[in-house]
Amino acid sequence: MYRFLLSPRWLGYAALTVLASALMVLAGVWQYERYAQRTASNARVAAAEATVPAPVAAVLPVPGAAAGAVGAAPPAARQWARVTATGRYDAAHQVLVRGRNRDGARGFEVLTPLRLPGGAGLLVDRGWIAAVGGDARARPAVPPPPPGEVTVVGRVAPPESGAGPVDRVDGRPEVRRISPAHLAPLLPYPTFGAYLLRDADSPDPGGDPLAAVESPRQRTWQNAGYVVQWWLFAVMTWVGFVWLVRREAHAPPRPAPPSPAPAPAPAR
Incomplete structure (x- = not known):
C-alpha cells in the first residue's frame, strides 16, 4: 500500500x-x-536593584584627574547596582536626552552632572518630562535641580550603544543616546564612565515633576x-x-x- x-x-x-x-x-x-x-x-537587574546602596566610588572606577577624562565603563556584575553619591548639581552643564517615550507620551530625560567633593563629575538621569504639546522636539521648561549639597540614591546604568555627537538646539546641548564618553569633553572636570538613574535626592525639595526612569527589562x-x-x-x-x-x-x-x-x- x-x-x-x-x-x-x-x-x-x-x-x-x-x-x-x-x-x-x-x-x-x-x-x-x-x-x-x-x-x-x-x-540580574532585579538582584542588583535589591542590594543595599553603596558609595559610588566603591562600585565604579574613579576617573582620572584631567578635565574631560572619563572613567571605565562598569562591568556587567555592577550594572544596575544601587549606589549613593554626595555632591552638588551642576545645572550649567545640564543635557536633555530627546526621543524618550513613556506610556505612549513623547518627552525628554534630564541629565545633570553631580560634582563630587573629590572634583569628579557623575552624570545623573534625574528623570523624564513630557515634551510640549506632544512635539518630540519641543523642549519643556525643565525644573532646576536641588541647590546645595545633596545625596543621590540611584542605579548604575551603563553607556548606551549607538551614541552620536552632541547636538546644539538653540545653543543648548542635546543627545539621543547617553554616553559619558561623548559628554565628557563638554565638562570642565573628569567624569565617571557610567551614569545614575535617580531614585531619590536627600534632602528632598519636593514638588519635582520629573518621573523616575525605570531600569530596562527584556520582553x-x-x-x-x-x-x-x-x-x-x-x-x-x-x-x-x-x-x-x-x-x-x-x-x-x-x-x-x-x-x-x-x-x-x-x-x-
Whole structure:
C-alpha cells in the first residue's frame, strides 16, 4: 500500500519535510536561548536593584584627574547596582536626552552632572518630562535641580550603544543616546564612565515633576511565544505530510486507460 513512498516524487516530499521541520526546530531552539538569556538579564537587574546602596566610588572606577577624562565603563556584575553619591548639581552643564517615550507620551530625560567633593563629575538621569504639546522636539521648561549639597540614591546604568555627537538646539546641548564618553569633553572636570538613574535626592525639595526612569527589562514573553510557534509549525509540517501519505494510500485506484481498438483488417 505504501510502496509509492519509494518513488522519486515522494522521496522528494519526505526530504523537503525533514529539511523544513529541522529548520523550524532550530529556529525554536534559538528563540529559547534568547528567552533564557533575557530571563537571566532580568534576574540580574532585579538582584542588583535589591542590594543595599553603596558609595559610588566603591562600585565604579574613579576617573582620572584631567578635565574631560572619563572613567571605565562598569562591568556587567555592577550594572544596575544601587549606589549613593554626595555632591552638588551642576545645572550649567545640564543635557536633555530627546526621543524618550513613556506610556505612549513623547518627552525628554534630564541629565545633570553631580560634582563630587573629590572634583569628579557623575552624570545623573534625574528623570523624564513630557515634551510640549506632544512635539518630540519641543523642549519643556525643565525644573532646576536641588541647590546645595545633596545625596543621590540611584542605579548604575551603563553607556548606551549607538551614541552620536552632541547636538546644539538653540545653543543648548542635546543627545539621543547617553554616553559619558561623548559628554565628557563638554565638562570642565573628569567624569565617571557610567551614569545614575535617580531614585531619590536627600534632602528632598519636593514638588519635582520629573518621573523616575525605570531600569530596562527584556520582553521574554515574545521569545517564549516564538518558541511555541516554531515548534508547532514543525509538528504541523509532519502532520501535513502524514495526511498526504494517507490520502494517497487510500485513494481509489485510478481506472486503467482504455485499450486501443484493433486495427481493421486490410481488404482483399
